[in-house]
Amino acid sequence: MSTHSAGPEIERLIALLAKLPGLGPRSARRAALHLLKKRDALMSPLAEALADAADKITACSTCGNMDVTDPCAICAAPGRDPSVICVVETVGDIWALERAAAFKGRYHVLGGVLSPLDGVRPDDLNIGGLLERAGNPVVKEIVLALNATVDGQTTAHYLSDRLEGLSVDITSLARGVPVGGELDYLDDGTLTAAFKSRRPA
Amino acid sequence: MSTHSAGPEIERLIALLAKLPGLGPRSARRAALHLLKKRDALMSPLAEALADAADKITACSTCGNMDVTDPCAICAAPGRDPSVICVVETVGDIWALERAAAFKGRYHVLGGVLSPLDGVRPDDLNIGGLLERAGNPVVKEIVLALNATVDGQTTAHYLSDRLEGLSVDITSLARGVPVGGELDYLDDGTLTAAFKSRRPA
Numbered sequence: 001m002s003t004h005s006a007g008p009e010i011e012r013l014i015a016l017l018a019k020l021p022g023l024g025p026r027s028a029r030r031a032a033l034h035l036l037k038k039r040d041a042l043m044s045p046l047a048e049a050l051a052d053a054a055d056k057i058t059a060c061s062t063c064g065n066m067d068v069t070d071p072c073a074i075c076a077a078p079g080r081d082p083s084v085i086c087v088v089e090t091v092g093d094i095w096a097l098e099r100a101a102a103f104k105g106r107y108h109v110l111g112g113v114l115s116p117l118d119g120v121r122p123d124d125l126n127i128g129g130l131l132e133r134a135g136n137p138v139v140k141e142i143v144l145a146l147n148a149t150v151d152g153q154t155t156a157h158y159l160s161d162r163l164e165g166l167s168v169d170i171t172s173l174a175r176g177v178p179v180g181g182e183l184d185y186l187d188d189g190t191l192t193a194a195f196k197s198r199r200p201a
Numbered sequence: 202m203s204t205h206s207a208g209p210e211i212e213r214l215i216a217l218l219a220k221l222p223g224l225g226p227r228s229a230r231r232a233a234l235h236l237l238k239k240r241d242a243l244m245s246p247l248a249e250a251l252a253d254a255a256d257k258i259t260a261c262s263t264c265g266n267m268d269v270t271d272p273c274a275i276c277a278a279p280g281r282d283p284s285v286i287c288v289v290e291t292v293g294d295i296w297a298l299e300r301a302a303a304f305k306g307r308y309h310v311l312g313g314v315l316s317p318l319d320g321v322r323p324d325d326l327n328i329g330g331l332l333e334r335a336g337n338p339v340v341k342e343i344v345l346a347l348n349a350t351v352d353g354q355t356t357a358h359y360l361s362d363r364l365e366g367l368s369v370d371i372t373s374l375a376r377g378v379p380v381g382g383e384l385d386y387l388d389d390g391t392l393t394a395a396f397k398s399r400r401p402a
Binding site for chain 1: 207208210211213214217218220221222223224228230231232233234235236237239240243244245246247248249250251252253254255257258267268269274291292293295296299
């Protein structure tokens with residue numbers, strides 16, 4: 001915006017809010033207005049939560065998860081199975097799997113997927129750390145829980161090749177009809193995969 | 202969320218972000234992840250901008266605008282016409298009009314519109330302050346720039362009645378085809394208003 005209609009402090013706040021995914025310039029203004037209205041209930045607490053998180057949270061040097069401790073709470077938890085490592089693209093994927101309580105082993109965050117178009121090469125991902133962890137005799141299985149996208153699957157193939165020499169099982173998530181999914185709305189690839197992996201009812 | 206999958210610091214941040222208009226629980230998580238990735242470029246500056254704004258910005262005691270000074274920059278600007286007061290619902294409307302550089306007078310923020318359903322009565326809006334300002338002999342015109350909604354127009358009628366005794370012109374924004382608007386996509390009310398107010402080409 002060329003005009004500082006709302007004063008430089010508010011303009012700066014709007015410009016920063018507009019950088020959040022899901023917020024554009026218009027919704028950032030709306031969010032700023034909402035924050036100004038709810039100064040004590042929302043604006044100050046959010047400022048503190050952001051400063052607190054920026055100050056305390058670090059990447060786990062073992063798995064790449066974000067937490068206030070290093071190793072992170074998941075890597076440090078004695079109750080979690082150290083023999084299975086679930087490889088994910090981002091920390092957000094850990095959050096999704098933890099919300100579902102779908103997995104009780106350890107994680108490894110790649111930090112992205114291989115993408116020739118975006119210039120992401122193997123050295124840009126945390127693959128060295130994964131190979132090192134996979135070489136530990138405690139580890140029996142590596143679950144490749146990458147997104148079912150072209151880049152995600154390319155990366156999964158690449159990781160399978162790199163892990164081949166080690167004595168670990170390499171698995172990936174099942175493909176099929178999502179829970180609550182209606183056949184009529186599913187893409188052909190999912191239907192084909194669901195048919196191929198069909199099982200006794 | 203029942204599980205503290207992401208640690209209490211991050212969960213708190215996500216919960217606060219989810220209170221912003223335009224962000225739900227899912228997009229708040231995405232925003233939190235983005236912030237954690239861009240800690241120095243975005244997270245810390247946003248924390249500072251929020252704390253700074255929460256600390257400094259106050260409502261102008263004259264017009265209700267939000268600014269770091271009281272009276273606000275618009276009320277204090279010597280170059281702006283003190284004889285015209287533009288009445289708006291919210292501070293966001295001031296921002297919109299200032300962005301358009303549509304008006305060079307002063308503003309008055311009502312803080313909402315009358316709404317029997319939502320329990321908003323005249324005493325809940327800054328109407329007393331408007332009547333006081335409109336009584337100043339310097340003021341010649343009051344522009345009612347309220348939203349073209351039912352509640353906005355009800356409020357405009359109510360304000361017209363309240364301002365009637367004073368020696369000020371009461372005007373409202375023109376209705377018609379918006380710039381770039383295609384007739385085929387406009388509602389009947391707008392088309393009718395545009396026809397009624399037609400003028401020589």
